[in-house]
Amino acid sequence: MKAVCWEGKRTVRVEDVPDPRILNAQDAIVRVTSTAICGSDLHLYNGFVPSMAKGDILGHEFMGEVVEVGPGVRRLKVGDRVVVPFPIACGACWTCQQQMFSLCENTNPNAWMAEALWGHSTSGMFGYSHLTGGYAGGQAQYARVPFADVGPIKIDDGLPDEKVLFLSDILPTGYMGAEMCDIKPGQVVAVWGCGPVGQFAIASAYLLGAERVIAIDRFPYRLRMAREKAKAETINYEEVDSVRDVLWDMTAGRGPDACIDAVGLEAHGSPLMYAYDRTKQALMLESDRPLALREAIMACRNGGVVSVIGVYGGFIDKFPMGSLMNRSLTIRTGQTHVHRYLKPLLERIKNGEIDPSFVITHRLPLEEAPRGYEIFRKKEEDCEKVVLKAS
């Protein structure tokens, strides 16, 4: 089959690799119809995530048709159309029973690696380095899906791929980012980053009752999408002296009730701070550049919530702990527990409350994945979201 393989920093190639096989009784094999490139794939692409190996198949946002099931699969049948969540969860461990599926205790065979870096491990994840298990990803014609009765959600034939594909990651991720803010009626939410996850965080904040949502980015086309499609007010941080001061004005000195970091470890910001963090990153004195996170903490209202859904890998520097502690802020974060949001969000899509396809700007055949990665990385052609058609 054809698959998008990581070959080194900023190099991916579509290669012929063996077809996946059933390795565990509860596996299914899915023929991928649509798959997407995620912002977090760019962290792998740019070489910021350790433990990648040459030849790793990328991709954790995918859907398709079940073509084979293992002897232990009861619920899924060959021919079912499914969307697959990016975390792999067993459904049987204590953490899965607490609905914290991205922390499943059984699905990361390389848990010891993650334990060395993070203290404890996450669940296994598709196409997301060997730290999270060394699972082949979904940017391929076929994918092996472990615990097929636990993760994949069946989709009626009536709904097109583009409306449901993002249930695999970015829609639940944006939604969880807003949900963690514990939004009350009348509240103001600020969202750093107007990539696809940021757009869904904005839309979700409104769905959950926010009165105003303010979005922050530097690309005019992304800010335009946030205004026109997600109905946010926007700040271009390159055009203002201080985002915190603008938010201060917009909220008459209170600060946003909740701040969402939908940027993560490769943030940009003021040239001076960017240079500082980029240098430390290059010298490996910090692994992540937390510019958006620092700003979100400083801007947040006293007693407010900072919700972190942008991906961080390792360690950060100059973390404003004093601001966090003295002002009674709450930080909430996590890899998305996708499984718990599948049904409610599918309902919202069916009801027409949200149509996630508004973020798609590029539809490419799988073979053009390398170009997709490059334009997405460089933000060329007003690229917001690339969907790859695998078959």
Add this chain to the structure above:
Amino acid sequence: MTTTYVDMRERQAGGYPGEGSALVRDEGRAMLGYESAPNRTNGAGRLAQGLGWFSVGLGLAELASPGTVARLIGVRDGSRTRIVVRSMGAREFATGLAILTGTRPTGWMWARVAGDAVNLALLGQAARSPRTDRTRVAAAAAAVLGVAALDVLSGRKLGQQSGTLARSAHLDAAITINRGPDEVYRFWRDLQNMPRFMEHLESVHATGERTSRWTAKPIAGVSLSWDAEIREDLPGERISWRSVGGDLEHWGSVRFTAAPGGRGTEVRLNAGYLPPGGVLGAALGSLLGTLTETKLSNDLRRLKQLIETGEVVQSDASVHTLPHPAQPSAGGEA
């Protein structure tokens, strides 16, 4: 340092109800002759850790402000000096991190000694230059010599300890399994299940009510077998066993206690191995070299997977014993 180790273990053993099997522990200690595995809490470990942090601190200072460091040690500041001091800083920092986090601190301690030699050579070169402050260079050289002495001491102490490890191993691991103690006990008591989760075992066959025959996976073509007998068997609480003849001496104990909050069973395993001398001993040395607490933890993780999900969970990379990219294999190896 041995005393510290044993004391700590006993305090720990006293800390948990039902923890530790005195019988197996004492036999284990007798076999080991009270020798300890390298441990961060003993004297050599503490010294090495102190030196590791020293390296990290000095390395950061040299990286961040090479000019200040150069002036401090009496060397004339300049762009070339800064490049040298920075590269020394990078080396210092990397060595420090490796000592603090590495699995082979002994090797890195010797790397520190080599680094000390480089530092001394550079200082000697600097002393010959007319533009240096000789008093400060001499003071810096004396400091490097002092640290080098500590490095040599630490390297030798760690080396003696890992010599012990090469001859024997005493390992601990623990995990929580989301099922009751009786169920976890029953799974383990059926000793034939052990090779399903313990990677180094080929087979375990019961030969009687309390006796069994164990075979390890071959190492370099050498297959090792031994007989074992169960010494303690408390259903739902504890099983302990030891070898009674064969290619190596082995003992182990596993304890099952109800986890708080209805979270299943806390499983605590300790196991020890002592190979005989001779050719077999050499082969076993390499077996024990590959047995680490990380491996033992991985074994317990597989046990948890088997009991909670019914099978050992595999990824495209994990089905291979050697490193393999996350992509399906052509077949045969799984």
